[in-house]
Amino acid sequence: MKMVFLRDLEPDYTIGKSIYNSDGKLLIKSGTKTTRDNINFLKKNMVFFVYVEDDALDDVKINEEFDNVRATALGEMPTVFNNLLTGDKKNAEQSMKVMHNLVDYIVADGSANINLYELKSYDQYTYIHCIDTSIMACFIGKSLGYTGKKLKELSMSGLLHDIGKIKIPNEIINKKEKLTEDEFKSLKLHTKYGKEIIEKYDTFSEDVLRGIYEHHEKYDGTGYPLGLKGNNISEFARIISVCDVFTAVSANRSYRKRFNPNEAYELILSGSGTSFDPNIVQKLRMTFFVYPLGSCVRLSNGVEGYVVRQNKTFPDRPVIRVTYDTATRQPISPYEVDLMSNWNVVVEEVI
Ligand SMILES: [Fe+2]
Missing domain, CATH: 1.10.3210.10 (Hypothetical protein af1432)
Structure with missing residues (x-):
């Protein structure tokens, strides 16, 4: 799986990870093929990055x-x-x-x-x-x-x-x-x-x-x-x-x-x-930012989410929109964690 800027996204990619908007609403499910229409839909929803399946990328030009x-x-x-x-x-x-x-x-x-x-x-x-x-x-x-x-x-x-x-x-x-x-x-x-x-x-x-x-x-x-x-x-x-x-x-x-x-x-x-x-x-x-916008991460407190904003002076402590709890294995009502004001929590892994 690979991350692609939306500006480089073209039709016929396979979305690798489901994409949610900032309210946690599902925008596109993983496995969906991209089209002009759904790319425009993602743009309207201010999505910057998506994950796509790798083999779809052979002929595609990124950056x-x-x-x-x-x-x-x-x-x-x-x-x-x-x-x-x-x-x-x-x-x-x-x-x-x-x-x-x-x-x-x-x-x-x-x-x-x-x-x-x-x-x-x-x-x-x-x-x-x-x-x-x-x-x-x-x-x-x-x-x-x-x-x-x-x-x-x-x-x-x-x-x-x-x-x-x-x-x-x-x-x-x-x-x-x-x-x-x-x-x-x-x-x-x-x-x-x-x-x-x-x-x-x-x-x-x-x-x-x-x-x-x-x-x-x-x-x-x-x-x-x-x-x-x-x-x-x-x-x-x-x-x-x-x-x-x-x-x-x-x-x-x-x-x-x-x-x-x-x-x-x-x-x-x-x-x-x-x-x-x-x-x-x-x-x-x-x-340099360590975790680009849109990257999915697991936090040390057991929840998962994706990066929605950066903290410029602390590129390893972005703002995460939490969407999933690994303990209950359930999606949760999304909320934001700013790692700048939660020093006891760190990014454990990029997922
Ligand atoms: Fe050297």
């Missing part, structure tokens, strides 16, 4: 433009990495233009309306990880007030942050078991290798370089390669490190299931001030 730009950038990634590695300056610059399109799209989009669900699981790992780190860094950069050249540089630094891994043996990169001490030592060299690859080009600024070299530094000084602390770590690296960890744990790896967005988000929050710069974590909170 088409953004996905296209990202897909093009993704297709170009191996070429960019290889050109950079072989020192082919002219070709490298050419292929990097595609990456600039991605940033242009994010900049032109106006609001950071991407939600954490859109940075999701994929099989092909490394390049997607780089692209998503770059996209996320770009949104955070935007909320820090970055514009123009600086934003492009940040995005480029995010995109290239792990380029040094190209010099690490695949057995280490893909190893499912815990790395030995020696293997971990070699893996750590990827920040140094990355710096060496990139510093050959005068097109990259010092900021880009430091973003790559310092992205495994930790705010409390326990990271590598230099053990830098606090604001001695470049701002680019402090941003990239948050995005790197978030997108890494959100991805499906062969040896473990991915974290839910809320779990990944919790992990970042718990590292605020130790692994991560608290100001950057705060920006993450302001920039």
Whole structure:
């Protein structure tokens, strides 16, 4: 099942979850095929999101433009990495233009309306990880007030942050078991290798370089390669490190299931001030919603409902319209719970 914005909804989808209006009245039952008429009916009822069955989506375009730009950038990634590695300056610059399109799209989009669900699981790992780190860094950069050249540089630094891994043996990169001490030592060299690859080009600024070299530094000084602390770590690296960890744990790896967005988000929050710069974590909170409007959730007090409003400063504590009680297994007369004023209740699971 997958969530789709109503603006992207077209006829012939199969509704995956029944849709209720704000009074709890059933609008469309799960299993219904969408038509022009019932889509208009949902629009009139101010429905923003619906859940649809996945296989209906193969040919359907969701967030088409953004996905296209990202897909093009993704297709170009191996070429960019290889050109950079072989020192082919002219070709490298050419292929990097595609990456600039991605940033242009994010900049032109106006609001950071991407939600954490859109940075999701994929099989092909490394390049997607780089692209998503770059996209996320770009949104955070935007909320820090970055514009123009600086934003492009940040995005480029995010995109290239792990380029040094190209010099690490695949057995280490893909190893499912815990790395030995020696293997971990070699893996750590990827920040140094990355710096060496990139510093050959005068097109990259010092900021880009430091973003790559310092992205495994930790705010409390326990990271590598230099053990830098606090604001001695470049701002680019402090941003990239948050995005790197978030997108890494959100991805499906062969040896473990991915974290839910809320779990990944919790992990970042718990590292605020130790692994991560608290100001950057705060920006993450302001920039991304954890539970998009319309997502169905189970609360820790045993009731279920869906997100009807966001609390901007606390994206993990939205307003929920409760419609179901798991204890009685019965729909209940709907009511709203604002998690901002009910601190003893948390979202337990996205359902
Ligand atoms: Fe890395």
